[in-house]
Amino acid sequence: MRNYSDYDKIITIFTDKFGKIDVLCNGARKTKSKVLHLTQQFCFGEYIISKGKDMYILNSGALNNSFQTLLTDYEKLMLGTYFLEFIDKSTEIESKNIYILALLLKTLYILESGVVNLKLLKVVFDFKLISLLGYTPQVIKCVICGNININNGLFSNEHGGIICSNCTNKKNLDNNEIKFFRIIRNIKLEELVKLNYDEKIIRKIEYLLKDYINYYLSIKLNTQDFINI
Numbered sequence: 001m002r003n004y005s006d007y008d009k010i011i012t013i014f015t016d017k018f019g020k021i022d023v024l025c026n027g028a029r030k031t032k033s034k035v036l037h038l039t040q041q042f043c044f045g046e047y048i049i050s051k052g053k054d055m056y057i058l059n060s061g062a063l064n065n066s067f068q069t070l071l072t073d074y075e076k077l078m079l080g081t082y083f084l085e086f087i088d089k090s091t092e093i094e095s096k097n098i099y100i101l102a103l104l105l106k107t108l109y110i111l112e113s114g115v116v117n118l119k120l121l122k123v124v125f126d127f128k129l130i131s132l133l134g135y136t137p138q139v140i141k142c143v144i145c146g147n148i149n150i151n152n153g154l155f156s157n158e159h160g161g162i163i164c165s166n167c168t169n170k171k172n173l174d175n176n177e178i179k180f181f182r183i184i185r186n187i188k189l190e191e192l193v194k195l196n197y198d199e200k201i202i203r204k205i206e207y208l209l210k211d212y213i214n215y216y217l218s219i220k221l222n223t224q225d226f227i228n229i
């Protein structure tokens with residue numbers, strides 16, 4: 001969100017119908033504004049928007065969830081902001097993607113509930129989002145020979161997934177790490193609460209995915225540096 005004039009501001013909304021759009025909020029910076037409560041970070045609701053001459057204009061709306069409890073917990077706030085920044089920087093204006101919106105909403109509800117380890121939530125979000133953007137890492141079979149019985153191997157950015165030990169001498173993944181990669185590929189967010197996990201493996205996969213995301217998207221995520229979970 002950014003200030004537009006003394007009283008107006010422009011916010012970015014991720015919508016189901018149009019994807020990401022910039023919307024002018026007239027008078028949103030006045031204390032008596034009717035739309036102020038709709039323009040805070042994380043707000044989710046139904047927005048009535050009209051198309052102005054140069055841009056969309058917010059007329060009114062109804063909040064479903066403002067997720068404002070995230071603002072009272074620094075770690076959750078940073079992670080929530082990271083989710084928004086990642087989606088903002090990796091999607092195009094007016095490119096509709098209902099699956100990304102669904103991923104964001106589910107992730108924010110879980111983040112707010114506090115029932116899932118935050119590092120685990122971040123790793124799973126990273127994997128799901130990069131997949132929805134069209135760069136699903138191949139973690140089921142070797143990207144060279146198609147072998148699925150992989151005990152250890154190399155996670156290669158260049159090849160887009162795991163290379164088995166028959167096809168390379170290099171190695172950066174053991175059996176448990178490959179298993180974890182496969183679990184987060186297939187798991188639904190709703191099932192995360194039941195997942196047994198190993199902190200060390202999560203950190204390792206997070207590191208590999210961060211590198212993978214940089215390789216394919218070349219975006220700098222500023223909030224990444226503030227996450228300390």
Ligand SMILES: [Zn+2]
Nearest residue numbers: 142145164167
């Ligand atoms: Zn192979």
